[in-house]
Each structure stands twice: as structure tokens, then as C-alpha cells.
Amino acid sequence: MAFNDLISGALTTSGQVRNEPVQARSSERIATLLDAASAVVAEVGIERLTTAMVAERAGASIGTVYRYFPDRIAVLAAMSLRGFERFLRASVENLEATRPTTLDEAITCLIDAAVELHRTEPGFTSIRLSDQIALPEVDGGTASASRVAAPLATIFVEELGVDGEGLAERLDIALTMADALLVRAFVIDPKGDADAIEATRALVAGYLAPAASRT
């Protein structure tokens, strides 16, 4: 509801997609291609992903891949970006569902969303390990975590009544931290090491707590 307005357009695929899709089936195609890419990454890793593999798995031709993505890297970048979008949406859903009263609960919503993503999207951990590959040419090179920090900060302030003083900055740091630690959790154990995940949650909450709790 209100949350969704805040995040619409927060993340764009500008520069990633070659031709904006006009017909409906195109959007599906893109989704299918990204799903295929995700599966391929999970299977052979980022470096060994070839555009031919993506095309074949998606049931498309190579030409179709290049219709939507300028090059191989753009496919990976788009995949990464879609992951962040999903994280944002899932976070918002969790926040709406639980309506947290403490910052700690709010953090849990975000961590859960991220963990869920690592679990369900097979190639996501891999791509987080080596994200940013493409960013030098996508834009200034802003880390992906920073992209979600701003919209989330808005939500925290406007909807949860958290003190906004420097929150965006702190959230950015917190997300960078959480990102790295969660990746670590999923490197330790493909299903996500429970201790490492809990440690992450505690650490992030501990970091954000002192300044922010004003629910």
C-alpha cells in the first residue's frame, strides 16, 4: 500500500535492457531469460556462464538474448538488480505483515527477506559474491546495498516513526554489513548457516539500535 508507493521506481533497470519491451510477452521473455541465467549461474558459476547456455535454457535463441541485453555482463547485472528489487519488495511485505513495534523486529523483517532470497534464488549468493562486476559501466559504481538503503530509510522514518537523523547512512552501512555476513553464511553452508544468520541479525540490530529506537 503506502509502502509500495515508496519503492516504485526506486530501482530501475536503466542501461541494462537494450530495448524496452512493448508487447506483454517480452516482459515474460526477460523474466524467463533471467531465471535461466540464475539457474546457469548456480550450476556453473558466473565466469562460466555463456550467453548460449542462457538462451538454450530459456528456450530462446542467442539473438533474443542480445535483443534484451547489450552484452553478457548486462545479463548478470540485471539478474543482480532483480534480486535487490525482490529483496526490497519482500522486505516491505514482511514489514506490512508484522507491523513491527521495535527496531529489532523491523530488522528481522529485512534479514528474513534477504535469507529467503538466498534460499530461493539459486544464483543469488554467487552473484552477491561477485556483484558490482558491471557497475563501473552502469553508473557511478554505487554499491547495490546503497540503492535499497534510501527507500528503506524513508519507510523506517515515515511508517515506523524511527528517528531519521542520519538513518539513511546508518542503514547503508548496516545493509553492506548484512550483505557480506549473509553471503558468508551461505558460503559456509549452502542452506544458510543458522548461527551465522542469527549473528548477522544480532549485529545489525546492535548497530542500529542505539541511535534509532523511537517507536
Next chain:
Amino acid sequence: MAFNDLISGALTTSGQVRNEPVQARSSERIATLLDAASAVVAEVGIERLTTAMVAERAGASIGTVYRYFPDRIAVLAAMSLRGFERFLRASVENLEATRPTTLDEAITCLIDAAVELHRTEPGFTSIRLSDQIALPEVDGGTASASRVAAPLATIFVEELGVDGEGLAERLDIALTMADALLVRAFVIDPKGDADAIEATRALVAGYLAPAASRT
């Protein structure tokens, strides 16, 4: 001195280098090649690095590159590994020079070493952004931060008299965190955002402090 014994052989280039160099000039060659690779990465990014670029910049031929490295990825992996070696050595040097009495001072030694590396080795930030690319085939996929955590833990315990209980694990987490946050600092500002660096230092010290200080 004693420190150096602890870290010798902690990091090896096993599997990275094709033929162990016999003649002296070979070691220089490898260093030159890695320097070239570092510069290329800083310029065009990891994905766009080609073996030809590395060869040309190093004043060598393509064949020479492949004499020392089995493939393109191995060049990047070796570069990453050399960075971690340098970090370890620089950390040890800093520790020896300052002989810290508090954990906080010790952390500062490490952070300084890492910051220095980001500053002097142009491609290091990039490769930290997307490290691990090669690790799936190098070994079990252990995150690089974990590799330095163990030897550093030994030093902390044996030389600084810090409580060793679960220290390796905590150091691992701390380094993962520091790594990500420092990369962030250098993405924000190529020279390394001072605030972000200080925040990193504070965060890591804060995380390690409660359990460890027993100097």
C-alpha cells in the same frame, strides 16, 4: 620476527601458478604480470580484463602469461591472493611497530594495513568487490577473509595475550565485515572516505571488544 614465522605459508599460491619459477627473473615476471593485471583491472574492471591486455602492459607476450598462469581466472585469483598476503604482512609489520596494548590499537593496525592496500594497489578494491570468482575451482570456496583470520587469531592469542575463546570465528566475522565496509569506503571515494573508514574501525573494535580485551 616471531610474527613472521606464524604467517609464512599461511597463504599459498598452490594451483595458481603453472610452473614454479626457477630462475630469478621469473619471479619478477610474475610480479610484473600481476602489477599489470592490477592496473588493467583498475582501468577496465575484472570482466573486461583480457590476457592480451595484461601481456601488453607487462611488456610480455601472451604465451608468457600462460606460462605462469593456467588461465585468465588464475591471474585474477593470484592477484587477489597476493593482496591478502600483503595485507597479512603489512598487518604484522604494523603490529610489530606499535606493539599495541589494547585491542583497539591492534584493530587499528589491521585497518591501516587494509586501507593502505586499497590506496596503493589500484585494482584491489575492484577485486574485493568481486573476489571469489575463482574460488569455486581453487578450493572449497572458503572466503578469502577466512584465510587470514586463522593466522591473525594465532598472533592475537600468542603475542597479545588476548582470550582465544572463539576468537578465530569472531575475527573471521570481523574481517568479513571490515572487508565489505572498506570496499564501501573506497567505492564512495576512490581515495577512501575518511568517515567510512573510521566508522569501520569503530564498528570492528566495538564488535571484538566485549569478549576479547584481556591485555
Next chain:
DNA sequence: GGTCACCGATCGGAACTCGATCATCGCTCA
């Protein structure tokens, strides 16, 4: 003289292009 280091033409395969073909949509006019 034998090994080590180096070179760069060459090969194979993957990234990417391009013109032809098929699908869809909006418009027109009976």
C-alpha cells in the same frame, strides 16, 4: 649442451551482429 624462458602465429570456441521471418497490434473501411 641442456634446460629454462620467451615469443607470436594459430586454433577453437564464445561473444555479438544482422538480415530474414514470424507474431502482434492498431487502424480502416465495408
Next chain:
DNA sequence: TGAGCGATGATCGAGTTCCGATCGGTGACC
């Protein structure tokens, strides 16, 4: 209103280019 028809979008895949990797030959070191 809906059948026909162009225009534009979407798809394809053989062809081209470029890059990773090899290999046999030449020079440097001991």
C-alpha cells in the same frame, strides 16, 4: 463490429569478430 492490412515488435540462427588458450620454434641462462 470485425475482417483485412500494413507497421512495428519479437524471434531466429548462420555468420563474423574477437579472445582465451596452445604449441612449436628461437633465444637466454647455467
